Amino acid sequence: MMSHRYHQHFTVSWDQLHRDVRELCHRLVERDFQGIVAITRGGLIPAALIARELNVRLIDTVCIKSYEGQDQGALEVMKGVDHDGDGWLLVDDLVDTGKTARKVREMLPRAHFVTVYAKPEGRPLVDQYLTEVAQDCWIQFPWDMGVTYVEPLADRIKR
Numbered sequence: 001m002m003s004h005r006y007h008q009h010f011t012v013s014w015d016q017l018h019r020d021v022r023e024l025c026h027r028l029v030e031r032d033f034q035g036i037v038a039i040t041r042g043g044l045i046p047a048a049l050i051a052r053e054l055n056v057r058l059i060d061t062v063c064i065k066s067y068e069g070q071d072q073g074a075l076e077v078m079k080g081v082d083h084d085g086d087g088w089l090l091v092d093d094l095v096d097t098g099k100t101a102r103k104v105r106e107m108l109p110r111a112h113f114v115t116v117y118a119k120p121e122g123r124p125l126v127d128q129y130l131t132e133v134a135q136d137c138w139i140q141f142p143w144d145m146g147v148t149y150v151e152p153l154a155d156r157i158k159r
Ligand SMILES: O=P(O)(O)OC[C@H]1O[C@H](OP(=O)(O)OP(=O)(O)O)[C@H](O)[C@@H]1O
Pocket: 039, 040, 041, 042, 043, 064, 065, 066, 067, 068, 072, 092, 093, 094, 095, 096, 097, 098, 099, 100, 101, 122
């Protein structure tokens, strides 16, 4: 269902995501992290790619859920970590309203928090991000999509 909050789509391909994450890594490579904490599930994919670029092998998770499709529900923390994030890189795919980020920041106040994409409301909560996206734009990630047949334009117009 299309929530009333979103009026546009920004579709990200695997290729685009990979390039964006690598670009973000250029801004992180000078720093020394003892490990990465990925915010599930969306943060797992960029976290794996970042771990490869920065040569990090220690990866932990904060397991959290707030959206069902495009509808935001109550925030549910299913798993935390036993440290305050000091020396750790905290990764999510995006910040939207910032609700998830605010909660995770409380749990890991000393982590360096990065996302690949950031919308204006959530942007102040992260330390670094790559691309800003409008607040009313739904980011369509490649793991939620598939390749399908598209009818020729002429056939679509005839109907
Ligand atoms: O800034 P917010 O408004 O809190 O939204 C951002 C969060 O929402 C999405 O996660 P979601 O809860 O959909 O779970 P998922 O990562 O498992 O898809 C996304 O991956 C962020 O974690």
